[in-house]
Amino acid sequence: MSNLLQFSISEVLSLLEKKEFSTKELVETYINAIEKTKDLNMYLTTCFDQAFEQAKISDQNYLNGSQRFLEGIPLGVKDMFCTKGIETTASSKILKKFIPTYESTVTQNLWKEGAINLGKLSCDEFAMGSSNETAAKGEVINPWNFEEKRTPGGSSGGSAAAVAAKAALAATGTDTGGSIRQPAAFCGVVGLKPTYGRCSRWGIVAFASSLDQAGPITRNVSDAALMLQVMSGYDPKDSTSSNKDVPNFYNDLGKSIKGIKIGIPEEYNSDGISSDILNAKDMTINFLKENGAEIIPVKLPLTKYSLPVYYIVAPAEASSNLARYDGVRYGARIDGNSLDEMYENTRNLGFGDEVKRRIMIGTYVLSSGYYDAYYLKAQKVRRLIKNEFDEIFKQVDYLVTPTTPTTAFKLGSTQDLLTMYLNDVFTVPASLAGIPGISLPIKLDKNKLPVGIQILGKDFDEQGLLNVAQVIESCASFKDTPNGVAS
């Protein structure tokens, strides 16, 4: 086989089954790719020895004809997922050398079906960021025009970059306000944030519990379907996980979208939005029309409140979720003369600026005297935003929007914080509402950077989302590859 890196998951599965190559060869190829793309700073930890061990088992299973659903598929894992025996830091100094004794449910689901862990991927510290610049071990470089040192997006920047650079066949990500979809858009790959509750949060380092959701980042839509199918499912260890049946996402792909109604919300627009992005949206609308979908302009007037609501709710939960990193039981500890001093020293040196900022915002909005004005009000508006989506989904089946207002910007170029936070303006509403969203690449902009389009759907309608996405994917026929890619 000339270049194993070119194949998607479904292709690899069928080629492995035909014994065109072995899992061992595949894993070797990916390890080489990881070595070659080291400068992009994507992997925090690698576990190649274990990967080879797993490859042996996979090859044996193919020999016996007892291969599992994702047998031999080499994956990268965002460092927010706890992995048994493998350092898990959430890209934070405070969790330096933390080695979990347990495996997150989502990754366990993947390994149980034969997938192979190549290593842990960088992200923004505790998934707080939109550029991967808050990672303790330094930012990841976007493989597109890599010499220009652009952001891969965030927080799942390492995951999206690794999939784009072919340093992983697919990767896991987590999305709290756009952390899967935005980096997927910046890196020209597919990123799916499932409905809140579709995937278990057990064993994922918590950022904002009511928003966090795991999902796949892949080369194409059908790979996303394969990954999601394995990652999903009810988990008694997570009280917020859903016990809804998991459909066979992959087998049910390919349905016609004739007659379905697509809403185009007019509010998903902004002053700084580039013409390339608007053009990608128009292209998408045309693809959908050509396939018989009905395009309906819709209004979602509460959209403008999403970002402020998000920046109250997420920091509030984070301020409480991150209280456990106190130096007492695990992770970093910087001693002091008293317990309080030890807390201060540990948390001061252990957390980066963005994390501290959000802890402070969160602490403030929950404080007595401010709770009603901020947190409680934000929760009420969040409910209204959810209601607005529910109402609109009575009129249309899906919504199509740009994923981001811009394409990947240069690392270090940004900008004031508010501009940075605006990166999530199109992705945050779906997070607040808990509905599923997918981003897929449509074209390159004038700087040869990918442009992503987002599709949003009803609760637990990932199947429909994947169908629509696949129709758009085949029309867009996005075949470009970044220059920072291994080959």
Place this chain on the structure above:
Amino acid sequence: MTNAGQNSNYISGKTGDWEIVIGLEIHAQVLSSSKLFSGASTEFGKDPNHNVSLVDAAMPGMLPVINETCIKQAIKSGIALNAEINKYSVFDRKNYFYADLPQGYQISQYKYPIVGEGSLKITDANGEDKIIGIERIHLEQDAGKSLHDQHPSKSFIDLNRTGVALMEIVSKPDLRSPEEAASYVKKIRTVLRYIETCDGNMEQGSLRADCNVSVRKPNGDLGTRCEIKNLNSIKFISQAIQYEAERQVEILENGGVIDQETRLFDTSTGETRSMRSKEDAHDYRYFPDPDLLPLELSDSQISEIRSDMPELPDQLVERLISEYGITKYDANVIAEEKEYVHYYENSAKNRDGKLVVNWMTSELFGLLKKNNIQFNQNPISPNYLNELVELIENKTISGKIAKDVFEIMFATSKSPKMIVKEKGLEQVTDDSAIEFFVDQVINENKDKVKEYLSGKDKLFGFFVGQVMKVSQGKANPGLVNKILKSKLK
């Protein structure tokens, strides 16, 4: 009458009477084999950090899952306290940093507790019934334990207790004296032990109370309160309230004001001292725990538990009075502990209930106390107490002999019938045998007989006593009387 009774609760100061107003927050550990949100064991007395799950240690990515048993126990407790069960309740996070609080927050219930308003009947200082209002019961996690005395410069942390389920039972400020507060805590403890939702073991910390105390001029406006934290015995609760109320009276009478503060009770001095003022109070930043869904209960879940409720102490007292004809006071004593009730009902079978209750509460409790023996180590089985009372009822032995038999039973755990037989303690009811004793006494006291016959009637008692003595107490006193009378004519 009522006024005079209430006055006995008042503290009389220089400026007149003061009324004490008390509200209690009781923390009762839920009887359950595992913790409120984790599968770790709740067993007491394990090595430090033995009963700790990944959730209890707040490892990254760990999530709480509600323990259904604890929910049922809280509902059961609510029903027993005549309280409203809330079909919708919410778990909140109470945020603060401490080394024995791994999550950095305690999961508790703030705005929407699982149990709403209820009430409890207690007996006040005059033996009258008094209804104490219950404000709410909510579920929460216990914290761990910090050990500061194990090392000169380090503190040690034991997480065994971390995450164990507590019910916080909040009373209304309806209590008016340390005695009432003690009576209330005792009653709560009894009720929870009855329905088996808390073992009530105060030495092990399974039941502890925070006391809110204020004073006011009788029936005046409520005064500023102080909260005394974490009292783990009924004695300390009474002592702390008494001290605190007197302290407040003294301050007010000297023209001072009470600072609203949290205080600690020093068991060695019997005094309370300031722990932190209102200004230093934590801002706990309560908010609904996003890891847990609101708790929603159905009518059928609640009614199922309701229909399964065991007999409650108040119902039992009524039944004991009507079924065994004992006094309310005695019924209350028996009802205090479930094991007393079992014992009593077994020993009173087919017997005179009043007689049995007397033997149990005076003789048995007396000997247990004197010998410092716990009730569950009681050497006398209920069957044997039943047998003993039977021997008294059918006049095989007298009450006086029965006391001796009882002491032997206590020491040997033997059957009273066997003791009576072995020691030949049966009452002598044979006329000729008694006649023999009477003749002996008359012969040995001829001068006294003369005096009696000449009119000194009082001497009759002397003769009875002598006959009993000669018979070693076994002669039937009725027969002794009858025969003596006929012979001394």
